[in-house]
Amino acid sequence: MKILPLQRRTLALIAVIVPLLALLAYVAVRSGPLAPVAVTEAKVESRSIRPALFGIGTVEARYTYEIGPTFAGRVKRLDVHVGDRVKAGQVLGEMDPVDLDDRLRAQEAAAKRAQATLAEATARQAYAEAQARRYEQLYAARSTSEEILTTKRQELQIAQAALSAAREDLARSRSDLEGLRAQRGNLRLVAPVDGVVTLRDAEPGTTVVAGQAVVELIDPKSLWVNVRFDQVSAQGLAANLPARVVLRSRSGAALRGRVLRVEPKADAVTEETLVKVVFDDVPAPLPPIGELAEATVDLPPLPATPVIPNAAVQRQGEQPGVWQITDGEPSFVPVKLGRADLDGFVQVLDGLKAGDRIVVYSEKALGPKSRIHVVERIPGVSR
Amino acid sequence: MISLAGRDILHSWGKFVFTGVGLGLLIGVTLVMAGVYRGMVDDGKALLDNSGADLWVVQKDTLGPYAESSSLSDDLYRGILAMPGVARAANVTYLTMQVKKGERDVRAMVVGIVPGESWGAPGWPPYLVAGRRITRGHYEAVADIATGFKLGDVLTIRRNRYTVVGLTRRMVSSNGDPMVFVPLKDAQEAQFLKDNDAIWQSRRRTEANPAFNRPGVPGLLDTVNASQASSSSVNAVLVRITPGAVPDEVAQSIRRWKRLTVYTRTQMEAILIGKLIATSAKQIGMFLVILAMVSAAIVAFIIYTLTMDKIREIAVLKLIGTRNRTIAAMILQQALALGVIGFAVGKITATYAAPLFPKYVLLVPQDSIAGFFAVVAICALASVIAIRMALKVDPAEAIGG
Numbered sequence: 001m002k003i004l005p006l007q008r009r010t011l012a013l014i015a016v017i018v019p020l021l022a023l024l025a026y027v028a029v030r031s032g033p034l035a036p037v038a039v040t041e042a043k044v045e046s047r048s049i050r051p052a053l054f055g056i057g058t059v060e061a062r063y064t065y066e067i068g069p070t071f072a073g074r075v076k077r078l079d080v081h082v083g084d085r086v087k088a089g090q091v092l093g094e095m096d097p098v099d100l101d102d103r104l105r106a107q108e109a110a111a112k113r114a115q116a117t118l119a120e121a122t123a124r125q126a127y128a129e130a131q132a133r134r135y136e137q138l139y140a141a142r143s144t145s146e147e148i149l150t151t152k153r154q155e156l157q158i159a160q161a162a163l164s165a166a167r168e169d170l171a172r173s174r175s176d177l178e179g180l181r182a183q184r185g186n187l188r189l190v191a192p193v194d195g196v197v198t199l200r201d202a203e204p205g206t207t208v209v210a211g212q213a214v215v216e217l218i219d220p221k222s223l224w225v226n227v228r229f230d231q232v233s234a235q236g237l238a239a240n241l242p243a244r245v246v247l248r249s250r251s252g253a254a255l256r257g258r259v260l261r262v263e264p265k266a267d268a269v270t271e272e273t274l275v276k277v278v279f280d281d282v283p284a285p286l287p288p289i290g291e292l293a294e295a296t297v298d299l300p301p302l303p304a305t306p307v308i309p310n311a312a313v314q315r316q317g318e319q320p321g322v323w324q325i326t327d328g329e330p331s332f333v334p335v336k337l338g339r340a341d342l343d344g345f346v347q348v349l350d351g352l353k354a355g356d357r358i359v360v361y362s363e364k365a366l367g368p369k370s371r372i373h374v375v376e377r378i379p380g381v382s383r
Numbered sequence: 384m385i386s387l388a389g390r391d392i393l394h395s396w397g398k399f400v401f402t403g404v405g406l407g408l409l410i411g412v413t414l415v416m417a418g419v420y421r422g423m424v425d426d427g428k429a430l431l432d433n434s435g436a437d438l439w440v441v442q443k444d445t446l447g448p449y450a451e452s453s454s455l456s457d458d459l460y461r462g463i464l465a466m467p468g469v470a471r472a473a474n475v476t477y478l479t480m481q482v483k484k485g486e487r488d489v490r491a492m493v494v495g496i497v498p499g500e501s502w503g504a505p506g507w508p509p510y511l512v513a514g515r516r517i518t519r520g521h522y523e524a525v526a527d528i529a530t531g532f533k534l535g536d537v538l539t540i541r542r543n544r545y546t547v548v549g550l551t552r553r554m555v556s557s558n559g560d561p562m563v564f565v566p567l568k569d570a571q572e573a574q575f576l577k578d579n580d581a582i583w584q585s586r587r588r589t590e591a592n593p594a595f596n597r598p599g600v601p602g603l604l605d606t607v608n609a610s611q612a613s614s615s616s617v618n619a620v621l622v623r624i625t626p627g628a629v630p631d632e633v634a635q636s637i638r639r640w641k642r643l644t645v646y647t648r649t650q651m652e653a654i655l656i657g658k659l660i661a662t663s664a665k666q667i668g669m670f671l672v673i674l675a676m677v678s679a680a681i682v683a684f685i686i687y688t689l690t691m692d693k694i695r696e697i698a699v700l701k702l703i704g705t706r707n708r709t710i711a712a713m714i715l716q717q718a719l720a721l722g723v724i725g726f727a728v729g730k731i732t733a734t735y736a737a738p739l740f741p742k743y744v745l746l747v748p749q750d751s752i753a754g755f756f757a758v759v760a761i762c763a764l765a766s767v768i769a770i771r772m773a774l775k776v777d778p779a780e781a782i783g784g
Contacts, residue, residue: 009393009396010393012396013392013393013396013400016396016400017724020724020727020728020731021727023727023731024727024730024731027730027731027734027735028730028748028751054518054519054520054521055520055521056520056521209599209601212601213601229520230498230520230568232497232498233498233518233520269458269615270568270615294521294522309515310515310516310518311510311511311514311515311516311549313503313516314503314509314510315435315503315509317626318470318471318503318623318625318626320503340518341518342518342519343515343518344514344515344516344518344548361510361511361512361513362510362512363512363552364510364552364553365432365509365510366510377513378512378513378552380512380528380552381512381513381528381550382533
């Protein structure tokens with residue numbers, strides 16, 4: 001009976017100390033650098049992926065018409081406002097003629113004066129011609145001197161020259177008049193196509209320089225998206241590929257479109273390839289010009305190859321590869337990668353075959369001496 | 384032969400074990416404190432490891448990109464790529480900011496990385512714990528798990544929204560802020576683009592400036608505005624060198640011919656650890672020293688009081704002719720046993736408490752081993768006082784009052 005309490009104490013002490021030491025041993029081995037790394041594994045699948053390219057751009061109009069006067073002047077009236085739809089040939093506004101009407105009248109008078117001058121020159125020429133003929137006959141009859149005949153011939157030549165000068169003068173005056181009339185007609189600002197007014201840059205009374213736009217029109221049917229694709233991910237871009245466009249203001253809905261063309265000139269500063277994407281149906285209401293849009297261009301599906309998640313791709317030096325699991329031991333297998341899609345899968349062209357088990361996620365970077373234990377989910381990642 | 388120490392411990396084992404546990408908690412705190420220091424250093428190293436770079440090219444005469452701000456033109460990397468010994472060069476931006484998700488915001492370091500199929504380009508997170516890598520050139524993010532974000536969450540950085548497509552782990556800045564990786568062009572915007580109000584105000588200012596708004600030159604104002612809104616800077620170019628190239632030589636040739644400042648891994652580590660976290664590390668080190676001293680004092684007190692508790696029994700032992708050596712061994716063995724229990728408890732609590740800390744706590748086995756020997760040494764030293772007390776006791780006390 002004396003022994004028992006002592007034994008009980010010993011047992012109790014052992015019951016405390018032994019688990020403590022066991023826990024210590026467990027902690028020392030299972031945590032810190034000595035612990036095995038939790039990884040998740042996946043099988044290499046053989047299937048087809050459909051690469052897609054993603055870019056952003058702005059909504060632009062293919063045809064923008066900037067309408068303004070051809071010479072400096074003042075705006076007299078402007079009938080349209082931003083957002084108005086206009087028809088081809090519609091008068092949008094008018095420039096103030098200022099002194100153009102007076103100049104027109106002056107030019108008309110000048111033309112009439114030229115007409116009168118021409119009549120005078122014609123009369124003089126007719127008289128000079130008659131005189132020259134008469135003196136030729138007299139000279140033939142030896143009734144006058146050769147000198148007088150020469151004088152008369154010269155007078156005829158002068159009269160002829162004066163006549164042609166007067167004719168040209170009249171033509172010039174008439175052309176000037178036509179020019180002024182054309183200018184007078186050009187004071188009206190006319191819509192060249194059916195379109196929507198996007199800009200009204202000057203109000204009546206404003207003086208504008210020649211060539212400055214007063215009204216800007218776009219052709220709503222010609223809306224397109226000017227998309228920029230980063231050059232590193234622009235492989236396979238080509239005309240007529242289907243595209244999905246998401247406008248920033250309508251982020252829920254994708255609009256269907258297609259690639260119209262890949263611009264032959266890329267942006268050298270931003271290292272982007274420019275692509276024009278047109279809508280299959282012009283969205284209504286019309287998106288504002290300049291709105292940000294995201295475009296996804298779907299490329300044709302590729303033939304089935306071994307495919308792995310891109311998270312599995314690791315790097316040793318410059319060599320990409322994956323950690324393959326064989327008999328519970330990881331080993332680094334260099335791979336040659338092919339195309340990738342936007343959902344995070346990438347083709348393996350060389351190095352792996354379908355059915356191989358690989359590490360997808362790991363708790364920390366794996367090294368050649370790492371021990372692993374495969375888990376369903378890396379600890380700490382919530383669903 | 385019976386073990387005196389063992390018998391004595393068994394006699395009041397509850398008290399002994401609880402004292403050990405109490406001491407263990409103290410040792411645990413000390414170990415965690417060491418872990419905090421190691422964690423700080425490791426944060427800095429993790430930052431360098433995860434960038435996957437051999438060289439950092441930054442603005443001339445700056446300590447960028449982590450310790451100082453640095454700004455480079457984003458086309459400089461092309462020239463650097465042409466330098467001998469350079470295998471890869473990639474632009475990168477770093478910006479520490481609040482990243483919003485709904486109502487909540489998290490302090491994070493937003494890293495702009497070159498997107499596309501060029502994984503493994505310097506700057507990319509080397510491994511993920513969930514989701515996938517960034518595949519789109521815009522509006523996708525890979526977040527560190529410490530941000531608390533989940534896959535599919537939508538984050539707001541400046542005016543754009545980003546979907547979290549992947550999660551990673553231990554991607555932190557030197558301050559321990561978790562990282563959020565976004566495509567480079569978005570990050571450039573986030574860093575250099577002003578907010579909308581500022582842009583409108585700046586446009587108005589430009590409009591009011593007669594030099595930029597000349598009636599005779601239509602279009603000049605738009606041109607000036609466009610030039611003000613563009614941003615084409617990055618913070619650094621991360622360079623990976625070809626196998627066999629010597630980092631210092633490559634760095635020297637970039638310094639010489641490109642007239643930029645270049646840091647090698649060693650220099651960068653010196654900047655991060657020597658300059659960026661130097662004072663915080665010293666602060667923690669100071670704490671560690673104080674804690675170690677306090678622990679030693681407490682161990683000494685505990686052993687002293689344990690001995691004083693049984694001073695009468697010791698007197699009896701002396702009375703019956705026990706040798707001094709035996710008594711000293713008993714006290715020393717008890718002190719060491721206490722230390723071992725304390726260390727075990729401390730190590731276990733430290734291990735389980737470490738993940739609860741908001742910042743990274745790294746428990747290194749070398750620290751634990753050093754800690755173990757320190758604890759044993761402190762216990763041995765502390766028992767010296769108790770042994771002296773025990774040996775000085777007068778055997779007469781056993782029968783006296």
